[in-house]
Amino acid sequence: MTLDKTGYKDDASRIFDARERVNYHLVAVPVANYIWFCDRGVWVVESVVVQARVTGGTSATIDVLVCQQVEAVASGVSQLTAVLDVEETAPFKAVGTIIAAPTEIFPGDSVAFNGGGTLTGLIGVLTVILKRTQ
Numbered sequence: 001m002t003l004d005k006t007g008y009k010d011d012a013s014r015i016f017d018a019r020e021r022v023n024y025h026l027v028a029v030p031v032a033n034y035i036w037f038c039d040r041g042v043w044v045v046e047s048v049v050v051q052a053r054v055t056g057g058t059s060a061t062i063d064v065l066v067c068q069q070v071e072a073v074a075s076g077v078s079q080l081t082a083v084l085d086v087e088e089t090a091p092f093k094a095v096g097t098i099i100a101a102p103t104e105i106f107p108g109d110s111v112a113f114n115g116g117g118t119l120t121g122l123i124g125v126l127t128v129i130l131k132r133t134q
Contacts, residue, residue, distance in 0.1 A: 022111065029119050029122075032073045044105065050086055052123060062115055065078050082096075
């Protein structure tokens with residue numbers, strides 16, 4: 001293993017990154033759901049972005065939450081300082097602001113999303129970047 005400005009590399013120059021990208025497609029009336037399950041390590045949410053080509057309806061919002069074990073999505077801990085507004089003029093990109101102390105995600109925990117308002121018609125993708133801390 002070597003380390004340089006691009007990160008850790010093996011002897012074949014493959015870069016190892018302690019991040020994982022989760023893409024969840026938002027297609028007309030998405031239902032609150034789990035989008036990632038932790039099976040090893042300890043992780044935190046590093047960034048959240050919604051990119052949409054069709055706008056959501058009245059007061060449409062998206063939130064990203066961490067749910068412990070078998071906790072219901074609506075009972076999870078929000079990882080954003082404010083929900084993302086997905087009622088903007090499409091196409092658009094909404095970038096979330098992560099809370100000051102993101103919730104640690106342990107094996108058995110999940111990352112989920114929850115929508116609010118009228119999501120009818122919303123088409124896009126929710127991208128969550130997770131960073132492994134242990």
